Amino acid sequence: MKARATETQRKTRIQIENEERILDAALEEFSAHGFRGATIDRIAEHAGMSKPNLLYYFRRKQDIYEALIARLLDKWLEPLQALDAVGDPLPELQSYIRRKLEMARDFPRESRLFANEILQGAPRIKRLLESELKPLVDEKAEILRGWMRAGQINTVDPRHLIFSIWSTTQHYADFDVQVQVILGPDRGAAGRFEDAARYLETLFLDGLRPKDKAGGTPRVRDL
Amino acid sequence: MKARATETQRKTRIQIENEERILDAALEEFSAHGFRGATIDRIAEHAGMSKPNLLYYFRRKQDIYEALIARLLDKWLEPLQALDAVGDPLPELQSYIRRKLEMARDFPRESRLFANEILQGAPRIKRLLESELKPLVDEKAEILRGWMRAGQINTVDPRHLIFSIWSTTQHYADFDVQVQVILGPDRGAAGRFEDAARYLETLFLDGLRPKDKAGGTPRVRDL
DNA sequence: CTAGAGTTTTATCAAACAGTCAATATTTCG
DNA sequence: CGAAATATTGACTGTTTGATAAAACTCTAG
Structure with missing residues (x-):
């Protein structure tokens, strides 16, 4: 049969x-x-x-593709699933960023598969995004809002926060060729990811503005 | 003829x-x-x-592609070209981020063209990345290092800083479908980009760690 | 060991694809 | 105008691609 x-x-x-x-x-x-x-x-x-x-x-070709997507989606969303309301916000977020970066390091093909699909308009998985991804993001965004209300992290749009974590981490898988061209072959792949992890920690925790300059806060804001 | x-x-x-x-x-x-x-x-x-x-x-098909790349690359690197050593660091960076975000808003097809190419290993433009992109990034990274030495911005790897600006801004063009699924149709495209701009400003300037716990400026900026 | 389920191969098909060619039509310009 | 240069077309070629049919082979349970 x-x-x-x-x-x-x-x-x-x-x-x-x-x-x-x-x-x-x-x-x-x-x-x-x-x-x-x-x-x-x-x-x-x-x-x-x-x-x-x-x-x-x-x-059919499409059957292979769909089987692949079905098999990988859960794994791909695991790090976000693991984001927990009970932990301390900043370590919890750091942990999420680290996990996502590890995914980019250890499963670059999976990252590129999804990137290709979304990039080309997600014609084959749009429904899946609505039914699986959207509710998950909504749920986790609510956790983030809780932390913001409690003053434990800065108040921002939690969904854009999630976008920035996705984009910065997945960049190292999806745009690997470009990253390698720019960083050169000095440090190996492992070193690149260590550097990335260190940089992203600084960015997401403290941003670029120096903590305390000599006198007062200059707070230059406008363009 | x-x-x-x-x-x-x-x-x-x-x-x-x-x-x-x-x-x-x-x-x-x-x-x-x-x-x-x-x-x-x-x-x-x-x-x-x-x-x-x-x-x-x-x-040949490839001739069309190459003509397209040649025509678009300069325009694509314009924002980074414009990053100037004489301006104040934070406004200068904010301006760069804003420009990149505007590019993602106004030229999403161009963004996706490059994303597709890099994603698939840049087989057709790798040489171009080495000859055009790499030197430009090296030059601008040196400017950033100068600002860091002067204590005007936090000390990080400037190349990773550039990566994070690219990835966060281009995300709104390249992953637009996903962004729309998650944000819903409430605000139009223009609204989404305003929100993104506001969020990225906070992220890159101050990160997520609240500035000073109790007392001081609450810095509530709401959604 | 053997019958039937499960697996693999050979041969094949129609559509899609990149690219060519010679003939025809149109534009340009002296 | 009219000839040369430029532009467009239809018909075609060889290849790649997704997919099928049926025959041949292999494995496994009884």
Whole structure:
């Protein structure tokens, strides 16, 4: 019988192995070229099997893509899930930033997969963003607002705060080539991420304005 | 005679008009689907001309892409170019952030074009990044270091500072769909960018740590 | 060991794709 | 005007791509 995912049926050893290999190869290709730029041929080649064989496990290109997204979304949202109301705000936020940065370091392909999808208008996962991401962000934004009301962190729009954490951390995965061109090969990947972590800590905690200059607060604000 | 760019030759009115239309259409397609995902047929259709006609002006797909990149890179680096050593550091940085954010607001397709290219490993413009972007960043990083030595801004790695400005501002163009899902349709595009500007100002100047706990200026700036 | 389920391959298809060519139409300019 | 330069088109080529059909092979449970 056909190995269709829709049916409730135990998976064969070979099925499990091959779907794994296909999804890994697909991650490689989709994250590097986007949905339209990736081809079944290259995914099959990368997975070490013939194209018809691959299509035996996933009937259509889009099926591979959707399986991949479904498998990765939860993992991707884990750091934000972990943001907890009970901890102290600043360490809690630092921890969130650190986790996101570690995700960018350890799972750059996953980061680029989502980046490609969103960048190209999220035609295939927009619904998923509305049903999964939006409520999660709303929930965590409420926690942040609580901290702001209590004066434990500066008052800002919590959703924009979350955007800035996403963008600054994922930048190191998504724009890695550019980062490497600019930083040069001096420090390895690990060193780059340490530097990034140190910088982001300063930025998010204290910003750029020096804490106390010699006399008074100049507070230059306007442009 | 053929209308090849390699030859020193005055351009016809029709040539100018058509190249313009082609490049605009190409920006639309390349920014939405990446190099491999975009097709000549769709670019031609979008430009309102037949495919062979388009190929009369640009012989290969890659030629369109390269012409587009060449035309846009300078404009894209303009805000950083404008960062000036003589101004006061904080207003100067604020101004840079504001400019970058305006670019994201006014030229989202250009932002996505570059994002797509870098995301996919910059295979076509890596050399350009090394020859144009790297020296510019090095130059401006030196200005930032000067301000840090003078104690006018906090001491951080200036290149990571630049990364964070790029990522936070371009996020509003590149990840626009996601931003819209999360913020909802309440405020229009203009409103979103005002909010973003206000938030980024707080972030980059003061970070999240409250300035002085009780007493002093509450610094409530609400949403 | 063997029947049937599960897996892989070979052959194939139609559509999409980048790019070419020669013929035709239009514009420019002396 | 009329010839040369420029622009546009239709018809076409070879390749890539997503997808299918059926035959052949392999594994596994009884």
